[in-house]
Amino acid sequence: MPPASTPPPGAPAEIAPLRAEVLTWFAANARDLPWRAPDRTAWGVLVSEVMLQQTPVVRVLPVWTAWMARWPAPSDLAAASTADVLRAWDRLGYPRRALRLQECARAVVDRHGGAVPRAESALLELPGVGAYTAAAVVAFAHGGRSVVLDTNVRRVLARALGGVALPAPSQTAAEVRRAAAAVPAGEREAAAWAAASMELGALVCTARSPRCDACPIAARCAWRAAGYPPDAHAARRRTQAWTGTDRQARGRIMALLRDAARPVPPTGIDAVWPERDQLRRSLAGLVADGLVEELRGAAGPSGYRLPVSPAR
DNA sequence: AAATCGGGGCG
DNA sequence: CGCCCAGATTT
Structure with a gap:
């Protein structure tokens, strides 16, 4: 088992300059989100990540702000009435996330003395925290090294490295390996790469109409180089029914x-x-x-x- | 691997 | 009206 500072094996040589371009772009274009502010707390980051599971940033913003003002620490949420928690969750969707977040607060209090753990393995044991959220908390709350692979990063890597329009409908093992190989060796650099690659996917390398003219790695993008071939999985993607369900x-x-x-x-x-x-x-x-x-x-x-x- | 689980906004 | 959004959990 190599130490965390050792570069991951199999990292392609072209990944380093690509990362540098994305990091430079991020320094000038990062959104000013409250869960990224200097006064953020690890718990605030965790709360934001749970709220952001399948819910767009613009809808999370007002709810997160009111939520953190009301329940700033895990102990506050742990002691709250569940009815109040569900009302504060409002219409973010998937309200079971709100239940799990309160359970998560109690687990943080009971198992970790009220402090959000730093170890990814401990984070994964928390209710409502899966692979993505655990990795995100490691990177964004603690500045640690992890493989952050959300829908944005998946798309960026699928295009820039894979040369395809969109990643497969469900995450593959090969995808995780490719993402792991792209993470810089150092903790600080890895955390910055996680934020920057996600932000590029959210603001430039979007699903609908990517702004390739504003992309810092357009010249290195395999999808662009291939002439923007269409999504091979398009026929198999089906929208989830809603009305009448x-x-x-x-x-x-x-x-x-x-x-x-x-x-x-x-x-x-x-x-x-x-x-x-x-x-x-x-x-x-x-x-x-x-x-x-x-x-x-x-x-x-x-x-x-x-x-x-x-x-x- | 597939199904379940909200809700809204945009092209 | 289809598509997408910082996924997790259960079967």
Whole structure:
């Protein structure tokens, strides 16, 4: 096992100048995001990463700001009412992330004394933290070396190194190896590369209409050199259905309960969705997920509300 | 490996 | 109206 300062084996020789161009570009073009500010905390970075899982930056910004003002430390979120947490999550989507974030706060308090761990292995043990988020926290919260491979970096590497329009629908082992080989040896440089390569994907090397005229590595881009061949996986990508799905029904119910000041009776739930069987299935799913609390009366459910107390 | 899980904004 | 967004978890 080589020390962390040893360059990864198999790094192509052309990666170094490419990285240098991206890092220079980043120094002049990085967005001024609050979770990157000098006064950021490791917990604030972790919170931002969870919120940013499948949710665009512009929608996370106001929620993150209010969230961190209200619950600045893991211990604050751990002690909060889950109903308050779900309301503050608002419409970021995938509200189970909010539950896991609160569970994560408790785990940080219980296992790590309230300090976000530095070890990637410890981060991976936290609820709601997967490979990407663990690597991101290592790099962005602690300035450490990790392989940060999100949708942006995947696309940048697929184009610049792979010569294809878009990466495969799901991440491949070869992709991870290529990304690992591109990470600089030093901790500081690796963290900077993670931020810079992500930012390039977010601002220039975008999925829709890449701004190749503004790209610092256009001259080194394999996709450009190949004449911008179209996406080979295009036919196999299918958009996730939304209208009429359980997910939409769940969203309706959550929106109703977020706005309700008191428990909503079953008839109130019925009013938000036309098909009763689907509604009941969706509601049962929310209860099973811990996102909704069912109040029992003498003759069945009497009402529904967001969980008041932490479900410990 | 595939399915599930929100919601909104933009071309 | 399709597509995409700093993915994780479960099956």
